[in-house]
Amino acid sequence: MSKRSKIAAGPGFSVTVLCNPSVLTERLGIAREEWPSTLRACQHDADAAWFAEAGRLTPEMLVSVRSLQTMAFQGLTRRTYVEARAIELVCDLWEQVAKQAPAPLGALDARTLTKVEKTRLHIDANFAEPLFMQGLARNVGTNETKLSQAFRTAFGMTVFEYVRNRRMEEARRLLRRFDMSVTEIAFEVGYEHSCNFSVAYKRHFGITPKSERAAASH
Template sequence: MAATVLQTTDLFEFNRMPGSEGLAADGFLRFQNRKAGNVAVKNIVFPHMQIMETQWETANDIELQDVNPSEGISINFMLGGTIDTQFRGIRQELNMRPGTHNLVHAPEASHRNRLKRGQSLSMLLVSLDKAFFMSAIGQDDSWSERILNELHHERPFSGISGTSTITPQMRHLIDDIRSCKALGPMRNLLIQSRVLELVALEIEQFKTPVLALEAIPADEVEKLHQLKRYLDANFLSDHSLAQLSRYCLLNEFKVKKGFKQLFNTTVFNYLRKLRMEHAAQLLRNYALSVDEVADRLGYEHAQHFSIAFKKYAGLTPSQYLQGKAPVRPLAYA
């Protein structure tokens, strides 16, 4: 069956879903269309940036065409579903998978997005004003010099070849942006600060040199990404390498080697990082004691949790609760 061809403007010409007059309590506008499915969009606009959260239940295979040039910098954080995009002027396709992100400048029109039917797409798109972005990144390294040169000559580019992985630290910032409960000026300032921190983490990741690695077969890459998504959702459970190998249908050697190569950390160090990020959120956002947080993370003794947390954050949980100056988290490698 041929894909349904839509223009991006078509997404906002759907019938409004019954009972969705005006903005919903969660801030989303909801639409439905028999060809494309159900779409929900939340849009926040500031002077130098726009933040759009999109949720899309696709009804058919879709080719989404965008004929409008963009002067800004587009950053897409893919949280669920898959999109394969070909930008005019950028040689390689950007195949977005859950838990990935990239940065694109596409001043030329006519790029195409391919989406499979029956998906639950979820993404956060950040658009930055070009002049603001150029002034923010500076020119003190080869990556920034390359980007500024491309922008000066109005050439399309992507931040890196392909996509990069959303880290747990990025994911927590995304969650903060999506669920911000503050009101008025405080909300505006918090959201903008989280977005800028998110972009800074992304650029730092792009600037980090990547060593040439032995290619991992595409089917194994997909299984390792599936395993990572499973860990993201089940990081508080106990896991063994044998159980995880059965889950993703790869042998233990391929899980150990492939996960380290693809995500630059071991499976169990990644789990520890997720748990410590979760602990930091519990300490920061909930009125829980150190003992209660340790118990939620499955530690028999709070002291063992405190040691693990200090290794991650550079602060004990008590110091963290007291608002001591944060120390850069130690990488679990």
């Protein structure tokens, strides 16, 4: 487990905590059965390198971050202090995850799970294109209501929340490459107007695309 924090050039402030799954089971005593279904699925995917869970920066988390930024410890004491504060951040984030975790995958039968996973893979390959529930449901041989409910049960979000998340993740990756303009990136991830993209990006990450790029350049 490690701690990495970055203060953007503007109102945006983000903290990233990298945590090995063993910390959840061995240090915090959280059984795998209690993990969100999306995390459990990631653990069984040989090609998956990361699982990301976003949360809001609570006052308690902010205290931990500020303490890390101002600490004067050195050597082994510093490492121990960083680990302790990082554990606090993981606990605070997990508390948020636990409150909004979707139902266990076991709540869905195998046939429904196959349809949900097929839908997810289709979205991953086509998230920048216009997607409609009617077409997604027809693609897997079910109706819109059943697919919508099953998708939310499996992944803890609606189909279009998942689409938006995929668009935002790709947009952030492209912004940090510096070889495309913000307008070009907006089109690349499925937005017809860059102003709509900028509003959606700030709502999602709490920082504008331009501020994101400026922060990444430092």
